[in-house]
Amino acid sequence: MSKGVAITGMGVISAIGNNVAENYISLVEEKKGISRISRIDTVHHDAIMVGEINLSNENLEKTLGLTPENNYPRTALLGAIAAKEAVKNAAIDDINEYRTGLISSTSVGGMDMTEQYYYKYFEDSECQKYIDSHHIGDSTKKIAEQLGIQESFITTISTACSSAANAIMFGARLIKSGKLDRVVVGGADCLSKFTINGFKTLMILSDTYSTPFDEHRKGLNLGEAAAFLVLESDEVVKAQNKKVLAYLKGYGNANDAFHQTASSENGEGATLAMQKALKIADISPNDIDYINAHGTATRNNDLSEGRAIINVFGENVPDFSSTKAYTGHTLAAAGGIEAVYSILALQNNHIYPNLNFKTQMEEFTITPQTKAKEKELTTVLSNSLGFGGNCSTLIFSKKA
């Protein structure tokens, strides 16, 4: 069970680009996608900054070729765009040629429409088409439709901010066990008043650019995004002579069992997740060349995650950075877009800087990578930590 699972395609849409190539350019040119919110009319407009995707629902619908009577919430639109890019990138012509599944993830699903039409549903039958797109499995159904996946295994994972990492993990299990030949895995989340206000009540939203791992960090910027990977069995890779982008080498999920929203100060859950992933990958901490940290820039997360990293890596903490300052925290999609960024880092031997960092945290001495760095990378570790104590780690490698 220590063999890596081949990744043959990837797709992403986020505040720093509408596809993989655009995202990579922004990462390398150190361009943030953080701004004042423009697509949602909220009383918190001047009090928060967000990572918003620069395309309207109408633009996205047009790209997908949807007719006006469609009932796609924004999460499904974003998800379909990224999933289609991933499938195209994997050079798949006939999606049902092999046993192909879809595992998506989201936290809000169709909440953007529900919050617009909550009371209007009772007066206007026109908007009632969105009632059935509220539940989050519906966005996965729509992505499957867009990909043409039929009579197959599809499901949705929702474990808050670790969701997409968990979708990738479950996909790998299905490939390893031979249940599927090919699986599209990832996640999507759009911005909504619901999440903006939820995080606002928790007082963890920054009123300016977020500063992961900085002593004076003030909280996170919310963002919206979608990202998907295509995982394929060795048999399919061999039969079709597929180009492999990277291998998913290890994965681990553990629960902090400390508090419904806060992480434990000692980072026990994240420590366990990283240790499990290293064990599955059958490698030692010294083999990790770069950590793409969860690094949300909340006081609680960065302290807990930093301590967990020290627990696992001791004196030899590898280069690490959070890319949340570029994209905002994209909740369920975060583990997906950061999987894409981890693979891009491997492909280009490029470590992204942790933007906006100024002051060393007092509680420990580890410092994120603050300047872009070219370095031969073989293995990259990515963390995703969520509400409900949910902690996940993925390990990507150039080596099977």
Place this chain on the structure above:
Amino acid sequence: MSKVYINSVACISAQKTFDNSTFLDEVIAHDSNVISVVSPNYKEFIPPAAARRMAKGIKMGVVASKLALQEAGLENVDAIITGTGMGCVVDSEKFLSKLIDNNEEYLTPTSFVQSTHNTVGGQIALAIQCKGYNFTYVHCSTSFESAVIDAKLQLENNEEENILVGGVDESGEHTIKVHSLINHIKSENVKSSELLKSNTVGAVFSEGASFFVLSNKKQNTSYAEIADTQTFNTLPKKALEKTALDFLKENNLELSEVDVVILGNNGDIDFDNYYDVLSSGIFKNTQQVYYKHLSGEHNTVSGFGFWLASNLLKRQEIPEIVKLNQKDISTIKTVLIYNQYRGENHSFSLLRKC
């Protein structure tokens, strides 16, 4: 590959199913289009201060999980995998209606925090201090089956030994109202006994929680072996019989070896015809059983189907109230469960006597 057993069952439903000393001995006859659960005494399991903050779904989930652990004789498990079709709708509605009514002001975090889909899984982990794998599947009528499939993979490969698997869904006022608008809920009250004769569209909505300890170690309390579970996002009616036969074949079974087939008929005239294909087709001569007249319909109600199958196999008896036809069976060895909701998200599960 190890076999996977159901070592304990706990079902909170519209019947008094949480008490495993009885098996549908007394049945509540409902006459409604939305039905609630028969609640156990939550206070016996959850401290009152904590219970006050919890919506019904969280309470049902936490208590069902504790009952399942109790019966399996376990203090803890290696992993917790939950399924829920709609998540914590009561807290979502509470937060969202306040947000809209007060124009984004005067909000407090509690209902937002508890609205997260993995709240039940997280709360169970907190309650029993389970630091292991913790996943939540939210995929319509195959949410529970997704959890079963995940757990089964890990147990077969001996990655874990005991996994708590459950499905939970609660009724929310707004959710019920809007689903009535689009006729997913029957517009008229229906007597339990008349459900399949209603001749109307929509279902009788309900809520519930079913939790099970699945294990690769058989024990005295074991109910059944889960041989297989598969789900299909789409399945045209014309492909149903072949898919069912292929599923049996993959499990080395002949059609005649299926002793009981459990069907998910919910009285919706538009979609019960999927079940009719099987009941009047390949399973015509098989003992047919249904249960949604007892439980109502919700996204994880197939957990009730698993509870029913587990009991049929362990007790070797079929209560008259669930029978759709009358066949003589000497021993119940193999039970097939088929479910779908509104023609989508189909599932086949195979349980065996152990």
